[in-house]
Amino acid sequence: MSNIIGITMGDPCGVGPEISVRALAGMTPQERATIRIYGNLKTLEAAREALDITVDLAPHVVDLPIEGAPLAWGQLSPVAGDAAFRFIEKAVRDAEAGTIGCIVTAPxxxxxxxxxxxxxxxxTGMLRSLTGSKAAYMLLASERLKVIHVSTHVSLQEAIRRSTxxxxxxxxxxxxxxxxxxxYAAPRIAVAGINPHCGENGLxxxxxxxxxxxxxxxARAEGIDAYGPISADTLFYRAYAGAFDLVVAQYHDQGHIPVKLVAFDTAVNVSVDLPIDRTSVDHGTAFDIAGKGIADHGNMNSAIAYARKLVSGAAKRG
Known part of the structure; x- marks a missing residue:
């Protein structure tokens, strides 16, 4: 399996280009040799200028065209939305072909x-569609708390219906x-309840x-070390304290709020059960600060580090 990490630049009007460039600049030459940025070279060069740093971008960029690039920072744009899709689509095809070992997505x-x-x-939905996968799960990984979600971007009413x-x-x-x-040799997995106090015996x-x-x-009958359902108001504290290795959250906010509370700048978004590997920053496009050279790339560094772990594990299995 390839050890190349493919970073998708994200929305060209957001902070994705900046955090991608800054992450690349902070690497050793050996690390840099394993990076490909799927994006637009003119936009990345504009980000480099905003950051006032020196790094040779061209050898590391899979350059895809954007009409009018670089676009204005911080602006909602369908042109940018289409470009972001094309960056991801190209990276997915290369991952499927084995050209890259893992995709890291900027916002x-x-x-x-x-x-x-x-x-x-x-x-996650886009990657599932592009790869033809029947299912994909969002896992948020931080040092002391990891959460996988039964459902994500649906209404709370729909999330309850999906907790079959x-x-x-x-x-x-x-x-x-x-x-x-x-x-993890035998992960301890706790499953959160969906109702207050897990329904209090139907009350x-x-x-x-x-x-x-x-x-x-x-799950226990299959040999998985699973527990629950456990009331969510105590479960996340117990997991953070070390009682469990992973929490299964029933819906988006149930899992996202605790992770973002304890690891807002370091948590990594991981797509699980796809035929390709993908990690991501766990923040948005931050249009309000895009192009100002002040976006923090720490979360991007964490996503890249997790991607390297996945690539290394896949290589060992291969």
Whole structure:
């Protein structure tokens, strides 16, 4: 498997170009040799100028055209949304061909993406569509807290509908396999309840007893070290304190809020169960500071480091 990391530049009007360039500039020559940035060279050069740093970009850029590049910083643009899609599409095809070992995505703007006619709820849905995958799960990884989600970008009402026994079990399986791949021999997986106090024996809802508990029992029958459902108001503290290696969250905010509280600048977004590997920064396009040369690239460094871990693990398996 290739050890090349492919960084997609993200929305050309956001901070993606800056954090990509700054991350590249901070690498050793040996590390830099394993990086390809899927983006637009003129935009990346404008980002380099905004940062006032010196790094040779051309050898590391898969240059894709954007009409009128560089575009104005901080502006919502369907042209930018289309470009962001094309960067990702090209990187996915190269990952499928084995040219690169893992994709690291800089932030995209969902509104710009949809204005350009690419109707996805975000990176995960887009990657699932591009690869023809039936399922993909969002995992947020930080040093002390890791969370995988049963559902993400849907309404709370729809999220409750999606917390079926089959889907919860599939999420547990995906999380278990991913952690084993990254070095956990027997991951301890806790499954969050969906209702307050896991429904309090049906007083606050029956979903936990009827849908989630059977999934945990089935996972344990398969040899997975799974626990739950556990009331979410105590579970995340227990996991952060070391009682569990991974939490299965039932919906977007249930998982995102605790991770962003404890690891806002360092958490990495990982797509699990795709035929290709992908990590991402866990922040948005930050249009308000784009082009000012002040965007923090620490989260990008974390995403690249996680990507290197995945590539290294895949290489060992190969």
């Amino acid at each position: 995209i703007n969902k509104e710009a993406l949809n204005l350009a006619g690419h109707h996805y709820d975000g990176h 026994t089959e889907r919860v079990l599939a999420t547990i399986r995906a999380g278990d396999a991913h952690l084993k791949r990254t070095g 606050f809802g029956t979903e936990d007893d009827e849908q989630i508990a059977p999934a945990v029992q089935a």
